[in-house]
Amino acid sequence: MNQATLFVIIGFIILLFFAGIRIIRPTHRGLTERFGKFNRFAMPGFHWIIPFIEKMYLVNVTEKMINAEPQEIITNDNLNAKVDAQVYFKINSDADSVKNSQYNVNSIEYQIVNLARTTLRNIIGTMTLKSANSERGKINKELHSTLLEETKSWGIQIIRTELKEIDPPKDVQETMNKIVKAENEKIAAVDYATAAETRADGEKRAEIRRAEGIKQAAILKAEGDAQAIALVNEAAEKYFIGNAQVLRKIQAMETALKDNAKIVVPTGSELVNVLGELAGVIPIKEKTVKSEI
Numbered sequence: 001m002n003q004a005t006l007f008v009i010i011g012f013i014i015l016l017f018f019a020g021i022r023i024i025r026p027t028h029r030g031l032t033e034r035f036g037k038f039n040r041f042a043m044p045g046f047h048w049i050i051p052f053i054e055k056m057y058l059v060n061v062t063e064k065m066i067n068a069e070p071q072e073i074i075t076n077d078n079l080n081a082k083v084d085a086q087v088y089f090k091i092n093s094d095a096d097s098v099k100n101s102q103y104n105v106n107s108i109e110y111q112i113v114n115l116a117r118t119t120l121r122n123i124i125g126t127m128t129l130k131s132a133n134s135e136r137g138k139i140n141k142e143l144h145s146t147l148l149e150e151t152k153s154w155g156i157q158i159i160r161t162e163l164k165e166i167d168p169p170k171d172v173q174e175t176m177n178k179i180v181k182a183e184n185e186k187i188a189a190v191d192y193a194t195a196a197e198t199r200a201d202g203e204k205r206a207e208i209r210r211a212e213g214i215k216q217a218a219i220l221k222a223e224g225d226a227q228a229i230a231l232v233n234e235a236a237e238k239y240f241i242g243n244a245q246v247l248r249k250i251q252a253m254e255t256a257l258k259d260n261a262k263i264v265v266p267t268g269s270e271l272v273n274v275l276g277e278l279a280g281v282i283p284i285k286e287k288t289v290k291s292e293i
Helices: 003-019 095-103 108-124 129-134 136-150 170-239 244-258 270-279
Strands: 021-024 028-034 037-042 045-048 054-060 064-067 071-074 080-091 156-167
Touching (some): 003 021, 037 095, 054 095, 064 108, 071 108, 080 095, 108 156, 129 136, 129 156, 136 156
Antiparallel strands (some): 021 045, 064 080
């Protein structure tokens, strides 16, 4: 064998070596087939296959989202609802699951979409439009459990399902909007009436408290006046025994004189003597009339 032939053989071996190199990223797993038959499972890292004899298929094991695509579904109350949903899934990373995802199902995404659409028709078809809108969590739960059961041999995991929309026909939507608006206006009216009633009740309580305060003040004033009168009476009884009537007359005269009224007082009356004493004048004594014998 000459040198040139040796170089050709070495070059062919080097080329064959580089042609068989396979690098697998952490997001994938590999299935190596030899002559069309499964041979081995490949983890992330460096691998080498025999060119032209073996073939490696890479399988993505990260989470994926697929759209179930919008569809018209007739609800139990005979309304056409436009329904759309999303399904999140991933292929399990163990060897058996990766093999099942490639050998037990023809097209995972296509079959998940059709299975989800069929399941949604079965679920929503038994519900009214109103209940379907208000029970989205229930629909998601039933859809998720059905997909899990139906795909358990596919080597995949259904992570979650989400309803994107449940839209009624346009005329039904307009009617529903009017109903919601009317209900909101009703609630607003009730709230306003309640607030007005509360404000009126508060004003009523304030007026009652104000009236009670006025009443209490009047009672306290009357009690004060009564106590003052009692003290005056007590003083009069203590210091002016026998002269109470005279004191009353003097008070009447003070009131009259204050208004510049003229009072005619008979001469020799007891009141004149009292006034004279108050003014420092000796009271006039009655003349004794001697009778002639």
